[in-house]
Structures are given as C-alpha cells and as structure tokens.
Amino acid sequence: MTKVCVIGQGYVGLTISVFAAEHFSVVGFDLNHSLVKSLNFGQSHIEGIPSSKLDKLIQSGRYLATADPKDIEGSEIVVIAVPTPLDETRKPDLSYIDNACKVIAENVNKPVLIINESTSFPGTIRDYIKPTIEKYSKQKFEHMYAISPERVDPGREDFNQKNTPRLYAGLTPEATKRTQEFYSTFCDNLVEVSSPEVAEAAKLFENTFRQVNIALVNELAQISHALGIDVRETLDAAGTKPYGFMKFQPSAGVGGHCIPVDPSYLADVAEIAGVEATFIKRANEVNLDMPNYIAGRIAKDNGGSVKGKKVLVVGVAYKPNVADTRETPAELLIDELKDLGAVVSWNDPVVGSWHGTESSPLSGADIAVVVTKHDVVASEDILKSAPYVFDSTGKVKGAVQL
Ligand SMILES: NC(=O)c1ccc[n+]([C@@H]2O[C@H](COP(=O)([O-])OP(=O)(O)OC[C@H]3O[C@@H](n4cnc5c(N)ncnc54)[C@H](O)[C@@H]3O)[C@@H](O)[C@H]2O)c1
Numbered sequence: 001m002t003k004v005c006v007i008g009q010g011y012v013g014l015t016i017s018v019f020a021a022e023h024f025s026v027v028g029f030d031l032n033h034s035l036v037k038s039l040n041f042g043q044s045h046i047e048g049i050p051s052s053k054l055d056k057l058i059q060s061g062r063y064l065a066t067a068d069p070k071d072i073e074g075s076e077i078v079v080i081a082v083p084t085p086l087d088e089t090r091k092p093d094l095s096y097i098d099n100a101c102k103v104i105a106e107n108v109n110k111p112v113l114i115i116n117e118s119t120s121f122p123g124t125i126r127d128y129i130k131p132t133i134e135k136y137s138k139q140k141f142e143h144m145y146a147i148s149p150e151r152v153d154p155g156r157e158d159f160n161q162k163n164t165p166r167l168y169a170g171l172t173p174e175a176t177k178r179t180q181e182f183y184s185t186f187c188d189n190l191v192e193v194s195s196p197e198v199a200e201a202a203k204l205f206e207n208t209f210r211q212v213n214i215a216l217v218n219e220l221a222q223i224s225h226a227l228g229i230d231v232r233e234t235l236d237a238a239g240t241k242p243y244g245f246m247k248f249q250p251s252a253g254v255g256g257h258c259i260p261v262d263p264s265y266l267a268d269v270a271e272i273a274g275v276e277a278t279f280i281k282r283a284n285e286v287n288l289d290m291p292n293y294i295a296g297r298i299a300k301d302n303g304g305s306v307k308g309k310k311v312l313v314v315g316v317a318y319k320p321n322v323a324d325t326r327e328t329p330a331e332l333l334i335d336e337l338k339d340l341g342a343v344v345s346w347n348d349p350v351v352g353s354w355h356g357t358e359s360s361p362l363s364g365a366d367i368a369v370v371v372t373k374h375d376v377v378a379s380e381d382i383l384k385s386a387p388y389v390f391d392s393t394g395k396v397k398g399a400v401q402l
Contacts, residue, residue: 001025004182005075007100009035009065011046011257011324012117012150013081018049019161020079021062023185028065029072029103039065047155047322072107077182080104080116080129081150085261092121092265094128101129105136111143113178117150119262121204121269122197126171144175147196148183149203155322165189167199207262208280213248214259215283218290221250221402225297232394232401250402252371252392253290253329255318260287260327290392291333294402295340298367298390301400307341312365314382315372315393316348323351330371342367347385350374370396 002024006017009030017028030036035045042055057063064071072078082096097118104114114133116125125147133143148168153159166187170176176192183190193199217235224231231250239247254260263284267277299306316330317323325331330346337344345360352359362368362377368386373379373395382396383389391399 002077003027003075004077004079005029005072006079006081007072007104008080008082008096008118009039010081010083011154012152013079014039014044014046014049015152015161016079016081016117016150017063018053018057019186020182021057024077025061026057026063027071027075028063029069030065030067031099033067036065036067048152048157048160069103069107072104073109075108075112076110077113077115077178078104078108080114080118082118083257084118084120084265085257086264090264092268094120094124097124097129098132101132102136105133106138108141108143109139111141113144113146113175113182115146115148115179115182117148119149119203119207119258119265120200121265122200123269124200125196130171144170144172144178145196146170146175146179147199148179149199151203151206154324155319161186162188165191167191167193167202169193169196169199171196201266204262204266207258208266208283210248211254211259211263211287212279212283213246214251214254215286217248217250218253219286222293225402230401249394250392251290251329252294252333252402253287255326255328255330256324257326260284287329288332291329291336294333294369294390294392295336297400297402298337298369298388299340301390302367302388305340306337306367309342309366310364310386311337311342311344311367311369312360312362312385313337313344313346314348314362314368314370314377314385315374316346316354317351317372317374320372320374320393321350321376325351325354328371333369333371337369347377348372348374349376370399 004024005027006013009028017026020026044051044054080100082100085093087093130145168179221231263280267280270277318328334344347362348359362385365386367388369390373393379396389399392402
C-alpha cells in the first residue's frame with residue numbers, strides 16, 4: 001500500500017491524514033511529542049475528527065502518529081501542513097516550512113511527490129520549498145512538487161474534505177497528475193489550475209475577500225450606530241437582493257489562523273512586487289480596532305467609565321462551537337477593558353482553560369460582553385449574568401447590540 005506522510009498533525013494535517021488513511025498507509029509526523037502520544041491513544045484534538053474514527057484507523061494499522069523523523073522513510077507522497085504565521089513585524093514567518101523542508105530532505109530515501117497545503121504567498125512551492133529541500137538534501141533526488149491549498153473550516157458540518165472543491169497544480173505535468181490521483185481518492189471535486197502560483201494566490205484572495213468584507217461591515221456597524229439605525233436589519237434588508245450582494249455580519253473582529261493572517265501574506269508579496277495593498281492594510285486596522293470601539297461603547301453606556309467594574313467576557317474562542325482561541329478578538333478586548341480599569345474575567349465552557357486561567361461562572365458581573373456565542377451557552381443565562389449585557393454577535397436578543 002502506498003505510504004503517505006503528513007508533516008504537522010494540527011487542524012489541517014490530522015484532517016488530511018484521516019481522510020487519506022481510508023486509502024493509504026499514513027504516517028502523521030509532528031514535533032509535538034505529547035500530541036503524538038495522545039493521537040496514538042486514539043484521542044483526536046480537533047472538531048470534525050471523532051476519536052472513534054482515529055482509533056479505528058490506528059487499530060487497522062492505517063494510521064500512525066510519530067515524532068521520529070525516520071518514520072518518514074519509505075513515503076511516496078509527503079504533504080506539508082505546518083503553521084505559516086506572521087512574525088513580530090507582521091511579515092510572513094516561513095520558519096516552520098523551513099523546518100519541514102529540512103526533515104523531508106533528510107529522511108526521504110527516494111523521489112517523492114511533495115504537496116504543500118500550508119497557506120503561503122504565490123511562489124512558495126517553486127521559489128522556496130523546492131530550493132530549500134534541495135539545499136538540505138544530501139542525495140540529489142528529482143522530487144515532484146505541487147500545491148493544493150487547504151480550505152477546511154473546522155467545526156463546519158455541511159462542507160468537508162469530500163465535498164469542498166479543491167484547487168491543485170504541480171510544477172510539472174506529472175506532479176499535477178499524481179496530485180490529482182492522490183486527492184481524487186477522498187475528494188469529489190478537484191479543480192486544476194494552470195500554475196501553483198494561481199492556486200496559492202486564490203487561497204490568499206479567498207481569505208482576503210472575507211477580511212475586507214468583514215471590516216466593511218464592521219465599519220457599517222459603527223456608522224449605523226451613530227445614525228441610530230439597526231445594522232443587522234439593514235444587512236437583512238440588503239440581503240433580500242437576489243444578486244450582487246453577499247451578507248457578512250459585524251463582530252468584535254476576526255480571529256483564527258487564517259483571516260487575520262493570510263491577507264498579510266498577500267500584502268507582503270504585493271509590496272515586494274511594488275504594489276501597495278491598501279484595502280488589506282485598512283481592513284486590518286478596522287478589524288483590530290473593533291475591541292477598542294466596543295470597550296468605548298460599553299464605557300459610554302455605563303456612566304462613561306468601566307473602572308472598578310466586574311466585566312465578564314462571554315465566549316473567548318474566535319468562533320462558535322470550537323475551542324480555538326488563536327488570534328481571538330476576545331484577547332484584545334480583555335486587554336482594552338483592563339487598560340480602562342475594569343476587573344475582567346471570562347466565560348467559555350467550550351474553551352475551558354486559557355492562558356493559565358479557568359472559565360469563570362456565567363454570573364455575578366456588572367457588565368457582560370459577548371464576543372462568541374456557542375450553542376451550548378443559553379442566551380437567557382447570558383442575560384441573567386449581569387444587569388448590562390453587550391452583544392457583538394447579534395444572537396442574544398434583549399442585550400445591547402453592536
Ligand atoms: N486551521 C484552519 O482552519 C486552516 C484552514 C486552511 C489552511 N490552513 C493552513 O494550514 C496550515 C496549518 O494550519 P493548522 O491550522 O493545521 O495549524 P496547527 O497549529 O493546528 O497545526 C500545525 C501542527 O504542525 C506541527 N509542526 C510545526 N512545525 C512542524 C515541523 N517542522 N514538523 C512537524 N510538525 C510541525 C505543530 O506541532 C502543530 O501540531 C497553515 O498554513 C494554515 O494557514 C489552516
């Protein structure tokens with residue numbers, strides 16, 4: 001059976017591993033030893049991959065998690081699914097990709113197909129991954145290289161690996177063909193594009209489109225409040241137009257690994273090419289300023305100050321029904337409220353513990369502010385938690401709305 005190695009066993013890598021393991025022998029390589037241990041105990045750490053499914057694949061010998069680079073040997077296909085964050089200066093940080101290239105170069109023992117699923121700027125597979133693997137390789141194999149950007153939306157039930165159209169392109173026709181053969185085993189809708197750069201750019205633009213539209217709607221929320229108009233009713237009204245309009249919802253800002261990060265990859269490569277990505281920069285500013293705006297609204301409604309008030313931030317995950325807190329706007333809001341002198345705690349039963357603190361009870365606050373509304377948290381309980389409740393989600397009827 002063809003052996004596939006997936007580098008990185010996070011949201012993307014574990015999902016791909018589990019789908020691929022229905023058809024291939026999969027080794028999931030990750031540097032995180034405790035993650036590897038729990039995966040081999042059949043414990044899934046992500047929404048959408050049930051532990052029972054993982055356990056079954058382990059029992060049947062189709063899946064093995066490992067932190068030992070030697071287990072990569074013998075693979076015919078290697079998929080890269082490692083983080084691509086921003087550094088302190090909000091520039092692309094390709095250090096995880098670099099490490100992945102090194103471990104691949106040092107451990108594959110024959111020519112393989114290398115597919116990148118990590119999100120990065122156009123040119124990453126051709127001008128970064130290929131030369132980096134060649135730099136670290138002692139044996140000069142003619143590997144094949146391809147890109148197939150991941151579109152998984154953790155926690156989503158209607159679209160998954162099987163029915164979400166997947167873009168792909170190889171550096172050579174043979175790489176393209178082999179990539180198509182690999183993904184067609186578990187994805188029904190494959191879309192070939194003419195170059196890896198098109199696939200890489202499309203992925204970045206998809207998330208940039210969302211980031212810019214979310215910023216636009218957040219700006220509309222501020223305008224609407226100043227004009228005394230209900231922003232959500234306005235959006236519902238605009239949404240009745242059957243063409244040329246797509247509805248986005250206002251919020252406390254954007255979170256997660258993709259939307260706050262990916263557009264900056266596009267902005268960076270644009271700048272290198274001599275084009276200023278003005279929309280991306282402005283959208284970042286508007287979204288990052290939402291916690292500041294919300295804190296200001298709350299202070300104004302509460303006699304001009306939150307100093308000394310007990311403020312409970314409800315929902316610190318970046319979106320409903322997941323435990324993921326990466327880049328959550330709740331963090332900026334908590335900092336903002338603390339700066340204004342509030343005594344801040346947080347409640348989120350889905351997240352449980354965060355930054356070394358535990359979720360507080362949903363009660364006893366002077367002010368509650370909803371950043372994320374999980375299905376398991378009842379609106380009535382939120383409304384009872386404080387005499388003043390501010391809702392940035394539009395889901396808690398009876399609360400003060402964004
Ligand atoms: N999470 C999403 O919804 C999503 C969606 C589409 C694309 N992506 C992209 O996919 C990539 C991976 O994201 P993720 O959400 O799976 O990240 P993640 O943080 O959930 O997982 C990454 C894993 O890679 C491991 N890792 C880091 N460096 C490694 C190395 N050199 N060798 C082996 N393992 C290594 C980490 O320990 C971690 O377990 C990113 O580029 C991201 O932008 C993510």
